[in-house]
Amino acid sequence: MSSTKSSLTALTLGAIGVVYGDIGTSVLYAMKEVFGSGHVPFTPDNVYGILSIFFWTLTTIVSLKYVVLVLRADNHGEGGLVAMLALASQSVKDQPQLRKVLLMVGIFGTCLFYGDGVITPAISVLSAVEGLEIISPTFKKSVIPLTLIILFVLFWVQKRGTAGIGRFFGPITLVWFLAIAALGLLHIVQRPEILLAISPHYALSFIWHNPGTTFIILGAVVLCVTGAEALYADMGHFGKKPIRLAWFSVVMPCLTLNYFGQGALLLAEPEAVKNPFYMMTPDWALLPMVGLATMATVIASQALISGAFSVTKQVIQLGYLPRLQVLHTSETDTGQIYMPFVNWSLFAAIVLAVLMFKSSSNLAAAYGIAVCTDMLITTVLTFFVIRHAWKLPLVLCIGATGFFLLVDLAFWASNMFKLLDGGWFPLMLGAVIFTFMLTWHDGRRLLNASLRSDALKLTDFLEAVFVAPPTRVTGTAVFLTAEVGTVPNALLHNLKHNKVLHQRNLFVTVQNLEIPRMPVAQRLEVTDLGSDCWQVIVNYGFKDNPDLPSALANIGDSGDRLDPMMTSYFLSRDIVIPTIGGGMSTWREKLFAQMHHNASGAAAFLNLPTNAVVELGSKIEI
Incomplete structure (x- = not known):
């Protein structure tokens, strides 16, 4: 008392x-x-x-x-x-x-x-x-x-x-x-x-x-x-x-x-x-x-x-x-x-x-x-x-x-x-x-719409990939994607240039919800896509401190947890190209492109270890 x-x-x-x-x-x-x-x-x-x-x-x-x-x-x-x-x-x-x-x-x-x-x-x-x-x-x-x-x-x-x-x-x-x-x-x-x-x-x-x-x-x-x-x-x-x-x-x-x-x-x-x-x-x-x-x-x-x-x-x-x-x-x-x-x-x-x-x-x-x-x-x-x-x-x-x-x-x-x-x-x-x-x-809405229009469906893509699977390398690859169920650009670039796929692949979408804090028990939504691939949705409230490695550490059984030393994070660094007659007036599109260019990286915001991040760039017109 x-x-x-x-x-x-x-x-x-x-x-x-x-x-x-x-x-x-x-x-x-x-x-x-x-x-x-x-x-x-x-x-x-x-x-x-x-x-x-x-x-x-x-x-x-x-x-x-x-x-x-x-x-x-x-x-x-x-x-x-x-x-x-x-x-x-x-x-x-x-x-x-x-x-x-x-x-x-x-x-x-x-x-x-x-x-x-x-x-x-x-x-x-x-x-x-x-x-x-x-x-x-x-x-x-x-x-x-x-x-x-x-x-x-x-x-x-x-x-x-x-x-x-x-x-x-x-x-x-x-x-x-x-x-x-x-x-x-x-x-x-x-x-x-x-x-x-x-x-x-x-x-x-x-x-x-x-x-x-x-x-x-x-x-x-x-x-x-x-x-x-x-x-x-x-x-x-x-x-x-x-x-x-x-x-x-x-x-x-x-x-x-x-x-x-x-x-x-x-x-x-x-x-x-x-x-x-x-x-x-x-x-x-x-x-x-x-x-x-x-x-x-x-x-x-x-x-x-x-x-x-x-x-x-x-x-x-x-x-x-x-x-x-x-x-x-x-x-x-x-x-x-x-x-x-x-x-x-x-x-x-x-x-x-x-x-x-x-x-x-x-x-x-x-x-x-x-x-x-x-x-x-x-x-x-x-x-x-x-x-x-x-x-x-x-x-x-x-x-x-x-x-x-x-x-x-x-x-x-x-x-x-x-x-x-x-x-x-x-x-x-x-x-x-x-x-x-x-x-x-x-601008984010237009960018996501543009990404969606060009995106491939993740389940169909993986099905096609595993018909003649590429070489699998040890470790875990975490691919960040804005849209659930779509193929991340980083995965396409990785397959095209490196011609390998990791042993385990997590396709992660971070969602920020209109509640202050998300209970830890409800933070992850995991869907098994087969062939050691998973779709993961990570939910945060607007007052939470995003920490992706900590959130993903709870995935898998106790003997099958993510090993930080064997995990790589693949991100797409999009370069926005304003176009005339797009979804916003030209000056707003140019402003958005500048804001997007100057935004701090997702890696720092999500508290990803800098020595385990691979960024792959792509140009997107809005």
């Missing part, structure tokens, strides 16, 4: 560090942006109204929607937009057109995650470092260079893995939450009447008297729920209970105290509106608070970077991106990976964002559209999961998701006002990535 409690405590502490780092740093800029927008006249009534809106936004979107409802929609214990997408698409697999639409919507939402992944580290670190301007205006020129240095160091250490420093994330973030709660209390004690703003009637009164202003400022209010999507995305790492416990016992109380403390300060000192978070900090604590805020924002950014690696790997295995180099940074935790291309592409985009927007206030204009669209997509996918997968009554499904859909739509519509001020930036990033993903998916 005690070990269970300690495990729950450790997971809850970990969740505070990884899951809530992002939302925990929103206190740095959310209140500043609402009053700094100039749309809200500075009056005590308006301070009460805005605080009430903040509190009920946190309650509605985070507590009710994500913590209570969305966390229930787990895909075999896993969460996140990719897991939700797989769950929703599986629930409507008997309706192909609807399934296709849901896949497109979900994949677009995944693309917007990258836009969010660029804006969030930029705005978080920049807003933390801007605290130096409160200490002395002379630091103003140092803010952008210092931000870029911090971000460069953060991305540079990724290749070393986060296992060593990861254990400090939870305690540091917990210190951050306790510190912001203490700052809030310091000012609430002086103006305790500010706590009345918890009553929803202040929010409703503000909305009733200022409907137009409310609609406009929702684009800034949404900043208080930055990172809410992380609750669901990180469910597989920590589980539902620690995430819920961390939110209700630590995160929400501390955020509420700090926002209400900022409100109390604004009632006493209206001029503090230019940066209420740092203005509420006593002079002696200003420098330590800037340091602590910087550490908290770096940890929040780290969680997002790790999330980008994880999501990219899942999307690759769902077939929407080419294989990229994946390096494992931990010998014990297979989930800890580093993807150089994703890492430095993300860094380049973040540097561009910092240099273009120059301040957290300008970045706040860019933030919101991407995250609100993702929240909207999550709500839509949740409806299809609870209706089609859980088979709940239609009225209950509409009631459960309809309210959140209206809330999400209000925030989304308000954020569209920020489109020209910077909202176009994450949308542009998302659109570019969506184009890449769609081109890769469609």
Whole structure:
């Protein structure tokens, strides 16, 4: 019992560090942006109204929607937009057109995650470092260079893995939450009447008297729920209970105290509106608070970077991106990976964002559209999961998701006002990535269709070969083929040039399914083709780490297992030739050909031993 409690405590502490780092740093800029927008006249009534809106936004979107409802929609214990997408698409697999639409919507939402992944580290670190301007205006020129240095160091250490420093994330973030709660209390004690703003009637009164202003400022209010999507995305790492416990016992109380403390300060000192978070900090604590805020924002950014690696790997295995180099940074935790291309592409985009927007206030204009669209997509996918997968009554499904859909739509519509001020930036990033993903998916479909049209049927081919069998050599040959039941090009080349066939031949097709993890007992499907030849299908989930030698080691009886020293892997390295009037527009075919050329080899992705791989090339027109 005690070990269970300690495990729950450790997971809850970990969740505070990884899951809530992002939302925990929103206190740095959310209140500043609402009053700094100039749309809200500075009056005590308006301070009460805005605080009430903040509190009920946190309650509605985070507590009710994500913590209570969305966390229930787990895909075999896993969460996140990719897991939700797989769950929703599986629930409507008997309706192909609807399934296709849901896949497109979900994949677009995944693309917007990258836009969010660029804006969030930029705005978080920049807003933390801007605290130096409160200490002395002379630091103003140092803010952008210092931000870029911090971000460069953060991305540079990724290749070393986060296992060593990861254990400090939870305690540091917990210190951050306790510190912001203490700052809030310091000012609430002086103006305790500010706590009345918890009553929803202040929010409703503000909305009733200022409907137009409310609609406009929702684009800034949404900043208080930055990172809410992380609750669901990180469910597989920590589980539902620690995430819920961390939110209700630590995160929400501390955020509420700090926002209400900022409100109390604004009632006493209206001029503090230019940066209420740092203005509420006593002079002696200003420098330590800037340091602590910087550490908290770096940890929040780290969680997002790790999330980008994880999501990219899942999307690759769902077939929407080419294989990229994946390096494992931990010998014990297979989930800890580093993807150089994703890492430095993300860094380049973040540097561009910092240099273009120059301040957290300008970045706040860019933030919101991407995250609100993702929240909207999550709500839509949740409806299809609870209706089609859980088979709940239609009225209950509409009631459960309809309210959140209206809330999400209000925030989304308000954020569209920020489109020209910077909202176009994450949308542009998302659109570019969506184009890449769609081109890769469609290109692979055309490539497989081309391979199928020229392919020979495996059983007929083997029957013909064994009428006058070639020389058999000792060992096992593993031929990888994209299509089950077709003759791999590598086999044709091997017979043509070497004129031999191995003693044992495995024709292997690797399939990635729309579930997070495939049980080991169900990983292999083996069909005996006779003459020591087998058709093997290897099934992986989108969160599995493909390791073909390990999977194939379970084939055969105990005395007939594969000998690694006597096994060769034959792969086809296809060169794609774009053709005019093919299945896609010419520019997309050329893009696909380039992506295919630059994709990392299947050998590395499937963890094949480099000294046992034979690659044979062929040209294919699409």
